[in-house]
Amino acid sequence: MPRNKTLALFFALTCGFLVQVGWAKDTYIQQPNTQLRSRPAFRSPVVSLLPQGAQVQILAEKKIWVKIRHQQKQGWLPRLAIKNSPPMARLNDPSRDLKPHKKLRRRLRLRTVQSATGVRGLMSGRDRLIERAEGRDWNGLEKMEQGQISSAQGKRFLEN
Amino acid sequence: MKTNFHPLRAFTLWVCLLLPLPLLGAQDFKRRAYQESQKVSSKDIALEIEFGKKLAAKIIGSNKLLAPGPLTQYVATLGAGLAAYFGRPELQYYFAVLDQKDINAYACPGGYIFVTQGAIQAMQNEAQLLGVLAHELAHVNQKHVVKALKLKSADQSITSGFAAIIGGSSSSAKVILDQLSDKAYRLLFEEGLNHRDEYEADALALQMTLSLDYDAASYIRYLKRLEPKMKQGYAKVVSQTHPALSSRVTKLRQNLAELNPERGRKTNSARFQAQVRAR
Numbered sequence: 001m002p003r004n005k006t007l008a009l010f011f012a013l014t015c016g017f018l019v020q021v022g023w024a025k026d027t028y029i030q031q032p033n034t035q036l037r038s039r040p041a042f043r044s045p046v047v048s049l050l051p052q053g054a055q056v057q058i059l060a061e062k063k064i065w066v067k068i069r070h071q072q073k074q075g076w077l078p079r080l081a082i083k084n085s086p087p088m089a090r091l092n093d094p095s096r097d098l099k100p101h102k103k104l105r106r107r108l109r110l111r112t113v114q115s116a117t118g119v120r121g122l123m124s125g126r127d128r129l130i131e132r133a134e135g136r137d138w139n140g141l142e143k144m145e146q147g148q149i150s151s152a153q154g155k156r157f158l159e160n
Numbered sequence: 161m162k163t164n165f166h167p168l169r170a171f172t173l174w175v176c177l178l179l180p181l182p183l184l185g186a187q188d189f190k191r192r193a194y195q196e197s198q199k200v201s202s203k204d205i206a207l208e209i210e211f212g213k214k215l216a217a218k219i220i221g222s223n224k225l226l227a228p229g230p231l232t233q234y235v236a237t238l239g240a241g242l243a244a245y246f247g248r249p250e251l252q253y254y255f256a257v258l259d260q261k262d263i264n265a266y267a268c269p270g271g272y273i274f275v276t277q278g279a280i281q282a283m284q285n286e287a288q289l290l291g292v293l294a295h296e297l298a299h300v301n302q303k304h305v306v307k308a309l310k311l312k313s314a315d316q317s318i319t320s321g322f323a324a325i326i327g328g329s330s331s332s333a334k335v336i337l338d339q340l341s342d343k344a345y346r347l348l349f350e351e352g353l354n355h356r357d358e359y360e361a362d363a364l365a366l367q368m369t370l371s372l373d374y375d376a377a378s379y380i381r382y383l384k385r386l387e388p389k390m391k392q393g394y395a396k397v398v399s400q401t402h403p404a405l406s407s408r409v410t411k412l413r414q415n416l417a418e419l420n421p422e423r424g425r426k427t428n429s430a431r432f433q434a435q436v437r438a439r
Contacts, residue, residue: 006167010174030249042373052249063419064367078371080246080364088250091205140220141213144256144272147228147236154240158372 027068029054029077030087032151036075040065047075053086205250208306212270214341215305219258219266219274219348226257226277234435238286239273239293246294246368247271248301255293263386263395266348267296269305280436282389283382286428291369291379298364304357305344352401362408363415375425380412 032052037044040062050056050070056077060067065076226232239255247253251271258266258276265275273296275289283289299305347353369376383405390399402408 006165006170010171013171013174031244031247042371064371078245078367080367080371088201088205088248090252091202091209091250135221136214136217137221138217140225141217141272143228144216144220144225144254147232147256148252148254149233149237149240151240151244154237154242155244156241157237158241158245 026086027056027058027082027084028086029056029070030081030083034077034081036068036070036073036077038075040067040076042078044076048073050077056082058082208303209251209270211306211337211341211344212268212272214337215268215344215348216254216270216272216274218341218345219268219272220256222345223274223276224259226259230435230438231277231280232257235275235280235289235293238290239297242290242293242297242368242372243271245372246301247297251300253297253300261394262397263389264397264401265292265296267299267305268344268348269300269303271300273297273300278394282385282394283432283436284385284427284429285375285378286432287369287374287376287378287426288382289432290372290374291365291376291382294365294368295361295379297368298361299353299357301364302357302360304353304361305347308347308353308357309340309344348401349397350400355403358403359408359411362412366412366415366419370419370421370425373425375427376416376419376421378427380409380416383409383412 029050029052034050034052034054035046036048036050038047048070054070056068056070058066059069059074061079062076064079066079066082067074067076068082235257236255239253243251243253248271253271253273255273255275257280258274260276261278262276263279263282265273265279267273273293275292275296279292280289283292352358365379366376369379386395386398387405389395390405398405
C-alpha cells in the first residue's frame, strides 16, 4: 500500500476513534430505581432497577421506548426516562431551607415586637394583613407542601 | 535512503499515542465543563423554585385550595407517581386541587401544579386526569413559563438574566421578583403561554400517558368534552389562555396515529369515580 494512502487511512481511523470516544452522546438515567423492562410495554416484567445517573448505551428505538444496555443487562425504558446530561441533585427538598417567606415573617415579627412590645395578637394580625396585601397565601403553600406523597408510594399507585 | 514502512506497526503506534488523548483530554474537558454548568444550573434552579413558590402562593391566595381529603390525596398520589417517572430529578413536585368551578390546570415553575375541582368533575376516568397532570408536568419540565417571561438570557442561563439582582437580599430585588411573579400570574390566568408550548405539552403528555400504559385517547376525549362546557362558560380561562380545542384535538390525534399504540390500555374509571365521589 502506498505510504500516503496508509497515512490517510490512519488519519481516518484516528478521527473516527476521537469522534466515538470524545464526542459521542452520553445517555443517563434520570430517576432513581428506574425500571428496566423486558419488552417495550409498562405491563411487561421488570428485569432490573437502574440507579439514578447510570450511563447507558442505546441499542434500539421503538416509538416512545428505547432498548438500552447497562453493564450486562439489556431491556426497555420509556424514551422520556433518559437524557443526554447526568441528572442534577434534588434542590427543593423539603428539608432544605428554601422558604423565603419564613425569614420575611421572622423579620416582620421582630419589627412588630420592637414597635409594639407586649401587644400580643397584633403580630399575627399584622402578618395576616401583609399577606393579604401581597395576595399570597404562604400558609396555604405550606399545607400544599405538607400534603406531598413519596415517589415510591406514587409509583406503586400507578402500577395497580 | 530507503526506509522500511510497516503499516501494522505504524497503526499500533498511532493507537498507543492517541488512546490516552481522548480519554484524558476530551473526557476530562467534558467532565469539567459539566461541573461548571452544574454550578450555574443549581443557582438557576434554586431561583426557579423561589420564583415558583411566590407564584404558587399567589395562586393559592386568589383561588382557595380544596380542603385535604381523599380527592386531594388521590391527585397528589397520582401526580407523585407521574413525577417519579418523568419529572425533573432536581425538583420535588407538589400537586393540589383548587376549589374552583372553572375548568383548568396550572403549572408554576419549580414543580407546583394545580388542577381545579371543576376540571376533575368534567373528567370520566383516571387516564384523563393523568393526561392533564402530565400536560402541566411537561410545562414545568420544558420551563415554558420561565421562557415566556424571557428570564433566560442569550447564554440560556436565567442567572445572568435576573438572578444577579434577585440573589441579593435588597428590598428592591424582592420587589422585582414579586412583580415578575405577578406577571407570571397574568400569563397563566389571562394571556396564556405560547401556542407552540401548549402543543408541545400536549404531545409530551401523550407520550407520558402511553409510557405508563394508560389510554391516551381518553385525554383527547376529555378535551373534546370541554367544547360544550366552554360554551356554557365553565372553561373561561382555558379558552382565554390556550389554543382552540379543535386544533389541539387534531394535533393530538395526529400524534396518536403516528405512535399507533395497541388497544386495551387502562383508564381506571372505577378507581377515579370512587375517589371523586369520596371527596
